[in-house]
Amino acid sequence: MGNFTVTIRKKARYVDPGLCNACAECAKVCPVVTPDEYQMGLSSRRAIYIPFPQAVPSSYVLDMEHCLGNNPVACGKCAEACEKKAISFDDRDQIVTREVGTVVVAIGAEVYDPTEMDDYGYTRFENVITSMEFERLICAGGPTEGHFVRPSDQRQPKRIGFVQCVGSRNPRMGRPWCSNICCMNTVKDTLLLADHYPDTRSVVFYQDIRAFGKSFEDMFQRSKEAGVRYVRGLPGEIHEDPRTHHLIVTVENTTSGKLERHELDMVVLSVGLQPPADLRKISSLLTLSKTSDGFFMEAHPKLRPVDAPTRGVYFAGMCESPKDIKDSVCQAGAAASRAGALLNAGKVTIEAITSRIDEAACTSCGVCVRVCPFGAIQWTKGTPAVVVEAMCAGCGSCAAQCKPGAITMRHFTDEQIVAQVRATLAQRPEEKVFVFACNWCSYAGADMAGISRMQYPASNRVVRTMCSARVSEEMVLEAFRCGAPVVLVSGCHYADCHYINANRQTVKRVQSMWAKLEKAGVRPERLQLEWISAAEGQKFAKVMRQLDELRRTVTPEEIERSRKAFKPKVRRAAAEAATAAPVPGTAT
Amino acid sequence: MTTESTNGGLRVGVFVCDCGSNIAGVVDCAAVAEYAKTLPDVVCVVRNRYTCAEPGQNEIRQAIRQHHLNRVVVASCTPRQHEPTFRQCVLEAGLNPYLMEMANLREHCSWVHQADRAAATAKAMDLVASAVGKARLLQPQEEMSVQVTRTALVIGGGVTGIEAALELAESGHKVVLVEKQPSIGGIMAQLDKTYPTMDCSI
Ligand SMILES: Cc1cc2nc3c(=O)[nH]c(=O)nc-3n(C[C@H](O)[C@H](O)[C@H](O)COP(=O)(O)OP(=O)(O)OC[C@H]3O[C@@H](n4cnc5c(N)ncnc54)[C@H](O)[C@@H]3O)c2cc1C
Numbered sequence: 001m002g003n004f005t006v007t008i009r010k011k012a013r014y015v016d017p018g019l020c021n022a023c024a025e026c027a028k029v030c031p032v033v034t035p036d037e038y039q040m041g042l043s044s045r046r047a048i049y050i051p052f053p054q055a056v057p058s059s060y061v062l063d064m065e066h067c068l069g070n071n072p073v074a075c076g077k078c079a080e081a082c083e084k085k086a087i088s089f090d091d092r093d094q095i096v097t098r099e100v101g102t103v104v105v106a107i108g109a110e111v112y113d114p115t116e117m118d119d120y121g122y123t124r125f126e127n128v129i130t131s132m133e134f135e136r137l138i139c140a141g142g143p144t145e146g147h148f149v150r151p152s153d154q155r156q157p158k159r160i161g162f163v164q165c166v167g168s169r170n171p172r173m174g175r176p177w178c179s180n181i182c183c184m185n186t187v188k189d190t191l192l193l194a195d196h197y198p199d200t201r202s203v204v205f206y207q208d209i210r211a212f213g214k215s216f217e218d219m220f221q222r223s224k225e226a227g228v229r230y231v232r233g234l235p236g237e238i239h240e241d242p243r244t245h246h247l248i249v250t251v252e253n254t255t256s257g258k259l260e261r262h263e264l265d266m267v268v269l270s271v272g273l274q275p276p277a278d279l280r281k282i283s284s285l286l287t288l289s290k291t292s293d294g295f296f297m298e299a300h301p302k303l304r305p306v307d308a309p310t311r312g313v314y315f316a317g318m319c320e321s322p323k324d325i326k327d328s329v330c331q332a333g334a335a336a337s338r339a340g341a342l343l344n345a346g347k348v349t350i351e352a353i354t355s356r357i358d359e360a361a362c363t364s365c366g367v368c369v370r371v372c373p374f375g376a377i378q379w380t381k382g383t384p385a386v387v388v389e390a391m392c393a394g395c396g397s398c399a400a401q402c403k404p405g406a407i408t409m410r411h412f413t414d415e416q417i418v419a420q421v422r423a424t425l426a427q428r429p430e431e432k433v434f435v436f437a438c439n440w441c442s443y444a445g446a447d448m449a450g451i452s453r454m455q456y457p458a459s460n461r462v463v464r465t466m467c468s469a470r471v472s473e474e475m476v477l478e479a480f481r482c483g484a485p486v487v488l489v490s491g492c493h494y495a496d497c498h499y500i501n502a503n504r505q506t507v508k509r510v511q512s513m514w515a516k517l518e519k520a521g522v523r524p525e526r527l528q529l530e531w532i533s534a535a536e537g538q539k540f541a542k543v544m545r546q547l548d549e550l551r552r553t554v555t556p557e558e559i560e561r562s563r564k565a566f567k568p569k570v571r572r573a574a575a576e577a578a579t580a581a582p583v584p585g586t587a588t
Numbered sequence: 589m590t591t592e593s594t595n596g597g598l599r600v601g602v603f604v605c606d607c608g609s610n611i612a613g614v615v616d617c618a619a620v621a622e623y624a625k626t627l628p629d630v631v632c633v634v635r636n637r638y639t640c641a642e643p644g645q646n647e648i649r650q651a652i653r654q655h656h657l658n659r660v661v662v663a664s665c666t667p668r669q670h671e672p673t674f675r676q677c678v679l680e681a682g683l684n685p686y687l688m689e690m691a692n693l694r695e696h697c698s699w700v701h702q703a704d705r706a707a708a709t710a711k712a713m714d715l716v717a718s719a720v721g722k723a724r725l726l727q728p729q730e731e732m733s734v735q736v737t738r739t740a741l742v743i744g745g746g747v748t749g750i751e752a753a754l755e756l757a758e759s760g761h762k763v764v765l766v767e768k769q770p771s772i773g774g775i776m777a778q779l780d781k782t783y784p785t786m787d788c789s790i
Pocket residue numbers: 106107108109110111131132135181185188276278282316317318319323324325326328743744745746747748749766767768769772773774775776779781782783784
């Protein structure tokens with residue numbers, strides 16, 4: 001928090017942007033021809049190229065994957081042609097490090113590739129294109145210089161169909177979300193066509209038209225007034241007439257209930273957006289979470305919409321959810337202002353929930369050093385371990401694993417948590433499912449169930465720890481000693497742990513406890529382990545229902561057995577006696 | 589449950605929030621408040637209509653002063669939302685912010701057990717008992733403060749990243765913008781005209 005060290009790979013461009021004046025002489029002599037990504041592969045570029053004329057930096061770049069190189073196949077023609085001597089084949093990726101105080105994540109989204117939706121024939125029929133390809137075909141800077149022609153015969157199409165929600169709002173494909181921009185993008189496209197080519201006839205196949213933003217409805221009405229037909233219903237399949245390359249679209253018009261057959265010259269698939277490819281990587285670097293649709297999850301959906309759960313990290317734009325330019329710019333401003341406020345403050349406080357080691361009690365075994373995911377514990381054999389507070393994130397893995405009990409998690413001490421277990425199970429424990437939930441995921445998942453008013457049985461009792469790895473064997477055993485029929489330890493999904501990989505300790509510990517329970521003649525399934533993310537309110541509710549069923553199967557005899565099977569540690573009793581004398585607060 | 593010895597030094601105050609009808613509509617808050625009075629070291633129980641609102645916070649601050657409270661339990665909503673609010677509140681009354689504990693009667697109780705008033709009330713009582721149990725062992729804590737490096741990192745150079753970077757720079761901050769492609773611009777750079785204004789994207 002407040003200080004991040006960033007390692008950045010500065011990729012080799014092989015062209016010095018300070019020298020290059022974008023004269024294009026190099027590309028003229030380059031013998032390599034490869035599809036141009038910027039033009040969606042609708043035209044080609046050379047191995048040395050400028051991504052697009054207005055690119056920033058305004059400089060050519062050499063694509064080494066396609067370059068023939070100047071060694072051993074001595075090509076090097078571009079370098080010869082460059083008067084500025086801006087090209088160097090010896091350029092290499094550089095690793096640079098920067099110290100920063102705050103991070104704004106704006107890694108955008110990925111445009112859906114409809115190849116898998118074979119029914120629409122995107123890969124089989126040339127005249128089926130995506131809305132992204134449409135952008136390039138209608139653009140004056142595009143491969144056809146803005147002459148809108150269809151790929152099969154380079155003729156201007158007259159009858160154009162748009163299919164909405166391609167790769168969106170489709171739960172069967174695991175893509176239930178609305179991509180937000182595609183309805184208005186299609187409305188825009190039909191207006192552009194009506195403007196450039198008044199003789200074209202457009203028809204849009206849709207489920208709902210989402211024209212909710214400022215002045216959107218007006219655009220939608222204009223499109224209809226321009227003669228665009230809107231047909232409610234998505235086609236099941238698209239066929240091609242192999243002779244003419246016209247496309248046949250059969251669709252059930254759900255407004256009229258009639259089956260319609262449309263012959264079209266061209267079909268545009270209005271493709272949706274999906275989470276960015278690097279989301280997982282960035283997530284694990286900055287310990288961020290994602291919502292069920294896979295985009296980044298904010299600290300609070302209404303009140304902290306651009307804050308990541310990790311303090312000092314903000315996000316904006318499409319990586320949070322699909323959105324248009326205006327909304328992206330609004331969020332960018334919000335994130336910049338949040339980040340700026342932190343930079344202006346100049347100082348931040350760290351929540352006082354870090355680990356403390358009692359030197360006298362430490363036996364110098366070194367276990368804590370091995371389990372700390374942050375490397376925050378310094379230790380040399382034979383001397384007591386020491387916590388570097390600024391590096392400690394407060395997960396509590398070390399405290400839960402410390403056999404001699406020398407580690408205290410401030411504000412989440414063993415004694416405090418055990419006191420919660422006891423207080424909760426003081427009366428009629430047999431009716432209760434005892435739940436340990438981690439702050440970031442499972443506790444938040446239970447909050448989500450609440451926010452969504454998902455109903456489940458009232459038998460569970462939740463105690464919050466920062467991480468599931470904080471839950472020690474003693475805490476679980478104490479719940480059984482107090483008569484709990486079922487105990488759940490719940491945390492973040494394996495790869496989403498907010499403390500790098502602390503929840504691996506959780507798994508190890510629970511597994512060893514299962515063995516222990518079994519040995520003591522206690523049904524191991526009475527201790528459960530579940531991963532529930534902050535977005536999974538539904539899962540939390542479901543698990544609570546299941547565990548309520550499970551606790552009903554636990555007999556009084558079984559409870560009696562687990563009450564007695566595990567002897568309390570003497571040390572714990574002593575420690576408690578010591579803390580029973582409270583330090584009174586600082587009330588004035 | 590009061591087998592543990594009460595200690596003269598501890599003075600716990602419990603504040604039970606109705607949250608309008610959000611909690612009180614399901615949970616019998618009066619019964620929860622009555623129950624709270626029976627918990628060890630609890631010297632003062634107050635019911636609030638909205639604890640987080642200014643009048644509610646005032647009641648906490650007043651009670652701290654009047655009853656010399658040295659531990660506070662707020663039985664309201666999720667600490668993930670209002671823990672900072674109530675920490676600040678007790679701080680204003682001179683209490684270390686870490687001497688406050690919350691019980692989540694809303695997200696974890698009233699909102700998810702709407703059809704079972706009795707069970708929800710019993711659960712609410714347990715949640716309060718749990719929070720009081722923890723509160724009795726809370727210790728004052730001092731937060732460490734760290735310097736913030738005065739540079740921002742922006743990852744991604746689409747329209748969003750560009751805007752964020754410019755805005756940070758305009759307000760006088762150093763910014764590092766990282767883009768993985770050879771040029772900044774993102775998807776917008778590939779668009780022709782853009783809605784709703786129908787003007788060029790670049
Ligand atoms: C077909 C189509 C038409 C559209 N038409 C319109 C329109 O008419 N009007 C409108 O308002 N909106 C429109 N949009 C939406 C618009 O494109 C988005 O609002 C805008 O692009 C969002 O910008 P962004 O910066 O959040 O994301 P992006 O544009 O996706 O930019 C993200 C950037 O981050 C970079 N990046 C990704 N990962 C990393 C990493 N690990 N490290 C460094 N950099 C990384 C990417 O290379 C990219 O440059 C359209 C979108 C599509 C797909």
